[in-house]
Amino acid sequence: MPAYTAPTKDMQFLLHDLLNVSKSDIEGYDELEADFTSAVLEEAGKLASDVLAPLNVVGDTEGCVLENGVVRTPTGFKEAFEKIKEGGWTALDCDPEYGGQGMPYVLATAVGEIFVSANMAFNMYQGLTHGAYSAIHAHGSAEQKAKFLPKMVTCEWTGTMNLTEPHCGTDLGLMRTKAEPQDDGSYKVTGQKIFISAGDHDMAENIIHLVLAKIPGGPEGIKGVSLFIVPKFIVNDDGSLGDRNGVSVGKIEEKMGIHGNSTCVMDYDGATGYLIGDMHKGMRAMFTMMNEARLGVGLQGYAQAEAAYQNAVIYANDRLQGRDVTGAKNPDGPADPLIVHPDIRRNLMDQKSFVEGARAFTFWGASLIDKAHKSGDKDAEGLISLMTPVIKGFQTDKGFEMATQAQQVYGGHGYIEEWGMSQFARDARIAMIYEGANGVQALDLVGRKLAQDGGKHVMAFFEMVKNFIKENDGNEALKADFLEPLKKASKDLQAAGMYFMQNGMKNPNNALSGSYDFMHMFGHVCLGLMWAQMAKASMEALEGGASDVEFYNTKIATGRYYMARQLPATSMHLARIESGADTVMALDAANF
Amino acid sequence: MPAYTAPTKDMQFLLHDLLNVSKSDIEGYDELEADFTSAVLEEAGKLASDVLAPLNVVGDTEGCVLENGVVRTPTGFKEAFEKIKEGGWTALDCDPEYGGQGMPYVLATAVGEIFVSANMAFNMYQGLTHGAYSAIHAHGSAEQKAKFLPKMVTCEWTGTMNLTEPHCGTDLGLMRTKAEPQDDGSYKVTGQKIFISAGDHDMAENIIHLVLAKIPGGPEGIKGVSLFIVPKFIVNDDGSLGDRNGVSVGKIEEKMGIHGNSTCVMDYDGATGYLIGDMHKGMRAMFTMMNEARLGVGLQGYAQAEAAYQNAVIYANDRLQGRDVTGAKNPDGPADPLIVHPDIRRNLMDQKSFVEGARAFTFWGASLIDKAHKSGDKDAEGLISLMTPVIKGFQTDKGFEMATQAQQVYGGHGYIEEWGMSQFARDARIAMIYEGANGVQALDLVGRKLAQDGGKHVMAFFEMVKNFIKENDGNEALKADFLEPLKKASKDLQAAGMYFMQNGMKNPNNALSGSYDFMHMFGHVCLGLMWAQMAKASMEALEGGASDVEFYNTKIATGRYYMARQLPATSMHLARIESGADTVMALDAANF
Known part of the structure; x- marks a missing residue:
């Protein structure tokens, strides 16, 4: 059976050597002293190795079963979920007003990686709940928050997001599920949702x-499109559970992987149902959930690679x-x-240099x-909005x-x-598919995010790279x-971005044909920047007399590999992009 | 359920526009008139669409079951196998002396692609038999050939190849299975083989x-190491079946895919057992089987992509x-x-241009x-020996x-x-793994094939590319x-090859670290050459007044895509190779 050990040392390096969290002026970061984060990560790692990882294969083999209209999870999942709840892990970065611990998102991200690496399908029950929590927290009324959030923070109640229908995925405008207003202010929701x-x-x-x-x-x-809260059991005003609501599971899908998670037709x-936020403004509320979910999915990408890598190393030795x-x-x-x-x-x-680079990128994104959230920093918000499709698609x-x-x-x-x-591969x-297939991420990046706020954020990113290079110019x-x-x-x-600007005007397909390559280039440059920063931090630690010489030297050597062996991909992507839309769009649909 | 239609038009184009088979001086090719090959391919396509493709999902879902020591194949496989036998498809390119039809390998390759696209797991029963047939045909005694081949040509008896043991795959020198000589000239074989x-x-x-x-x-x-024939049932001298031999199935493996094929512990x-060929020269005989098998596996690569592509096009429309x-x-x-x-x-x-390029490469390889076989052409033998790891690994x-x-x-x-x-993806x-994992193919290419016969064959390949470019210099x-x-x-x-020569001497790791990238570069250049040749053939057909203008224009446009969007990968691979072994080998094993 595969093993898993949380990479806590690596995470501590990112939090304290690279991001210097406890010295940052971001609100709440002063609590993130090295001893504290170390204790949290070690504890999460123990739970992951001892409880979650051994259930990963069980979940894959047994899968979820629909019996008499109720889904049964694999052996051991229920007990493990109780341990997660008991440990307070579900509440880590939630609002203290509703029972959360109010920790920074960056710490929740590190813990999230550990749980996802150990058992991705299992972690999704909690992950989806957190997404639903965030949407209600951001857009729900005071009454809705008081009624639903405390139980969601503890995962006594879990959450889901229902977007896709059989005939519409990306193009949600085609949606058919309807919500009819009732006299009491509630709605009657009717329709079928899939891939839940x-x-x-x-x-x-x-x-x-x-x-x-x-x-x-x-x-x-x-x-x-509007967004609704539809509880499985109606929640009475005193918080007790009332009648079973008119929602049922049509079937569980047979899938390539994540068998431990129940993917349902609802x-x-x-x-x-109860309307969240404004009528017809459901997409705005849903995007709160989706942006968080996209970062979480980008994390799943490298977290699965980490788990697979650890086992490949054991086998290779x-x-x-x-x-x-x-x-x-x-x-x-x-x-x-x-x-x-x-x-x-x-x-x-390849694996090691990608995983460590992606972890740095993701932690930086979380910070x-x-x-953005704690200090209301609009530039940070713009930058992470730009990076979200890169983190999701590339990673x-x-x-x-x-x-x-x-x-x-x-x-x-x-x-x-x-x-x-x-x-690991099947999971x-x-x-690459859910929370917006990666082609849609590329489209979001090139068609929307690049030009957002007049291109301000992408300029800021280039400026950051330029400044880093300039500041370290004398560093041989x-x-x-x-x-x-x-x-x-x-x-x-930058040349690719320039190509889009010059050629996308006369034919938008010149930009859209290159969007996927651009997303990958962008990912490589971000990881290249992370590696350069990590190498610098490692060199400084060594100069400062750090005792763990081998750790820092390994970090630098791994970075050198990424720069020499992965970063050259950008020239290939640029050549593809600059070849334009003509060869991509040449064929009539009938000639494929 | 996925559909499959044999790409017979494309295959006819390759056989007659590109390779000009019926005008070639290769022995037996004069039989390959367009009407004849068309009839064969259409018939194979009918069988594939009507019988094999519908069983593909059945095989995946049901899998093979071991009951009372005997393996049961999925519903419908037995009947389908009878149809393949009845149609004489198993005998297509076999030796007429043993009941074969003596057709060229290039035609058998085209038919093979059709069957593999329709149902890869099913086709393996026949494919393995053909490999075993070839090894006995090349290395067996006259008595062995007479006794075993006729029934293998018809697939009344099927074949397997047994190399791997639990502790050794690539490194067969570690093998433990032993064969003890008996007084009657036979051997008693004892040991465990896996992944059969x-x-x-x-x-x-x-x-x-x-x-x-x-x-x-x-x-x-x-x-x-020596090679033995070990029949499941002893074959009496009169050809009738005798006692059950001392070989049994330990278990069937649970796999990621190809569930319709029984992968057994034997x-x-x-x-x-009966010794084939010379004592201790088993690897030579096994290589006959493996080289053929590697081409067949390279074919599986693009054949699965073809089947998946066809369905992606239907869905996209x-x-x-x-x-x-x-x-x-x-x-x-x-x-x-x-x-x-x-x-x-x-x-x-991406899919279309790869599949059509790979098909051309594979058909050319088959020719x-x-x-080599029919005309005893040593240059052709050297060239295909060089290309085999590329066809297998890259494709x-x-x-x-x-x-x-x-x-x-x-x-x-x-x-x-x-x-x-x-x-399709799981199958x-x-x-990428069996018949020598792709890393081993890359090692074979760079560590052995490049230098074979003093580098003569790789030089011949570069010469061929150069000449093609030169001959068409005036073709605007x-x-x-x-x-x-x-x-x-x-x-x-060529620059990568030069780098290996100059730097591999002082440190072989400089070549071996770049072997995988070299294999991919080589594949791209081969497909680039194929596309240039296909474009030329298409232009000539159009100039000659071919009626199917759309077909040829589509071919040229697809080639343009490959050249513009896939071929630029070579510069990335070269950059990686030229970065040398240092970053690859930098870490101590303990620091991964």
């Missing part, structure tokens, strides 16, 4: 569904096969371990969210690719289910291995 | 296992979602079909095999990637099993879109 993660299960007393629907007579398309048949061409490393054994072979190292270094594509590479290290043993490596695959240790590749990659990215 | 595809099933009277084992007292390691317990930004294409409908969106087209064009990596992209077109519907898109995944229609990108990519590939 954690749609039903046996681990909570109640499930709070957030459902997008149209109020008859409203505007056409996406402008006529049938709403005149179910009682254990499995004896072939000899080091430069001389036997295990001369007394029948063969050398796999890890002596250069191509196995290439494979592992921008804290800055989930790469995360799946890396999980697949980890599987490859096992050879045939990676293809059989016994070793658990197939599950990671969904992250950084120059050749980090600054120069970063400069080159950033120049490629 | 088609190891047992209920579709044939007998199964002929080819088993690698060590004869006690022989040389250490790989030089002491236990040999003093089973009677059917599914209405969003609007073309340049103006509605389906103004009377609620939305436009997915295929109007540039990023969906990028995705589909080289015919040339299966890309095939999986493209099947994954096809799945992505379906959004959430691609992740649930109902639509069948997950299966395609194995092709080809120049900018095809010749120049090909020249650039070929130059990158």
Whole structure:
């Protein structure tokens, strides 16, 4: 069975060497002293290794079962969920007014990674609840908040988000689910929603569904969509549970992976719902949930790669096969371990340098969210809004690719289910699809985010890269291995942006045909920047006499790999983008 | 359920416009008139669409079951296998002396693609048999051939190859299975083999296992390995079946995909075996089988991508979602079909241009095999030997990637099993692993094939590319879109080879660290050459007044896409290679 150990040392490095959280002026960050964060992460790691990781294969093998209209989760999930609740893990960054602990999002992100790496399907029950909590917290009325949030903070009640219908996914304007106003101010919601993660299960007393629907007579398309709270059991005014609401599970989908999470078809048949926020403004409220969810999905991408990587390393050290061409490393054994072979190292270094870079990028993103939310910093908000599709799209594509590479290290043993490596790849695959397929992320990035606020945020990003390079100009240790590749990659990215500006006007397809490549370039430049910053922080720690010399040297060496072996992808992406839309759009639809 | 239609028009184009088979001087090619090959391919396509494709999902869902020591294949497999036998499809390119039809390998390759696209797991029962047939045909004694081949040609008896053991895959020198000589000239084979595809099933009277084992007292390691025929039932001298041999199925593996094929643990317990070829020279005989198998696996890569692509195109035309930004294409409908969106087209064009390029590469490879085998052409043999790891490694990596992209077109519907898109990706995944994991292919290419016969074959390949560019120098229609990108990519590939020569001497890791990238570069250059040749053939057909103008124009446009959007990958691979081994090998094993 695959093992998992939380990378707490790496996380501490990011929080304290790279982001310097406890010295930051972001509200609440002063609490994040190294001892405190270390204790929290170690405790989360223990729970992940001891309780969640052993259930990962169980969830995959047993899956969820629909019996007499109720979903049964895999053996052990219920008990594990109780432990998560008891430990207060569900409340970490929630509002103290509703029972939360009010911790910064960056700490919740680190804990989230640990839980997702250990058991992605399991963690989704909590993750979806947090998303629903955020939407109600941001857009619900005072009464709604008081009624629903305290139980959601503790995960006594869990949450879901209901967007997709059989005929519409990305294009939610086509939605058919309707919500008819009732005399008491509530609505009757009727329609079918599909792909509802954690749609039903046996681990909570109640499930709070957030459902997008149209109020008859409203505007056409996406402008006529409203958001509703539809509880599985009606909640009485005294907080007790009342009647079963008119919502039921049509079926559970058979999927490629995340079998431990129940992906449900939900049938709403005149179910009682309560409008959240303004009528017809449901998409705005839903976006609160989706933006948070997209960051969470981007995290799933590298978190699955991390779990797969850890096991690939164990196998590469254990499995004896072939000899080091430069001389036997295990001369007394029948063969050398796999890890002596250069191509196995290439494979592992791809994984390691991606995962650590993506973790830095994600933690930095989380700190921008804290800055935006806690300090009302509009620039931070604009920057994370720009980065969200990159974190989601790039990290989930790469995360799946890396999980697949980890599987490859096992050879045939990676293809059989016994070793658990197939599950990492199958589970990671969904992250490229849900919360907006990655093609839609690319479209969001190029079609919307680049030009947002007059292009201010992308300019700010380029400025940040430029400044970093300039500030460290005299740093010979950084120059050749980090600054120069970063400069080159950033120049490629700017050239691509310039191409879009010059050619997208006369034909928007020139920009849209290159959107996917642009998203990947952007991801590479962000990880390149992270690596340059991590290398700098590591060098400074070494100069400052840090005792763990090996840790910091490994960090620098891993960064060098990323700069030398991953960053050159930007030139390929640029060449593709600059070839324009003509070859992409040449064929008539009938000639495919 | 996914549909499949054999791309017979495309195959006819390759056979007759590109390879000009019936005008070639390769022995037997004069039979390959267009009418004849068309009739064969249409018939194979009918069988594939009507019989094999509908069983693909059945095989995935039901899988194979081990009951009372015997493997039961999925519903319908047995009847379908009878149809394949009745149609004589198993005998297509086999030796007429043993009941084969003696057709060229290139035709068998085209038919093979059709069957593999329709149902990869099913086709493996026949494919493995063909591999075993080839090894016995090449290395068996006259008596062995007479006894085993006729029934294997008809697939009344099927075959397997037994290499891997629990502790050794790539490094077969570690093998423990032993074969003890008996007084009657036979051997008693004892040991455990794993990952044996088609190891047992209920579709044939007998199964002929080819088993690698060590004869006690022989040389250490790989030089002491011999190859044995171990039939499931002993074959009497009159050809009738005798006693059950001492071989049994330990278990069937649970796998990520190809559930319709029984992947068995085989236990040999003093089973009677017959030595094939010379004692301790088993690897040579096994390589006959493996080289053929590697080409077959390279074919599986693009054949699965083809099947996935066909369904992605259907979905992209059917599914209405969003609007073309340049103006509605389906103004009377609620939305436009997915295929109007540039990023969906990028995705589909990636698939189309890869599959058609890989098909050309594979057919060309098959024609080289015919040339080598039928005309004893040593240059052709050297060239295909060089190309084998490229066809296997590059095409299966890309095939999986493209099947994954096809799945992505379906959004959430691609992740649930109902639509069948997950299966294409899961099935395609194995092709990157078996018959030598792709890292081993890269090692074979760079560590062995490049330098084979003094580097003669790689030089011949570069010469071929150079000559093609030179011969068409004045062709303005080809120049900018095809010749120049090909020249650039070929130059990158040569530079990488040069880097290996100059830096691999002082440290072989400089070459081995870049082997995987080199394999991919090589694949891109080969597909680039194929596309340039296909574009030229298409232009000539149009100039010659071919009636199907749209077909040829589509071919040229698809080629332009490959050259503009895929070939630029070579510069990225070159940059990685030229960064050398230092960053790859920097870490101590303990620091991963």
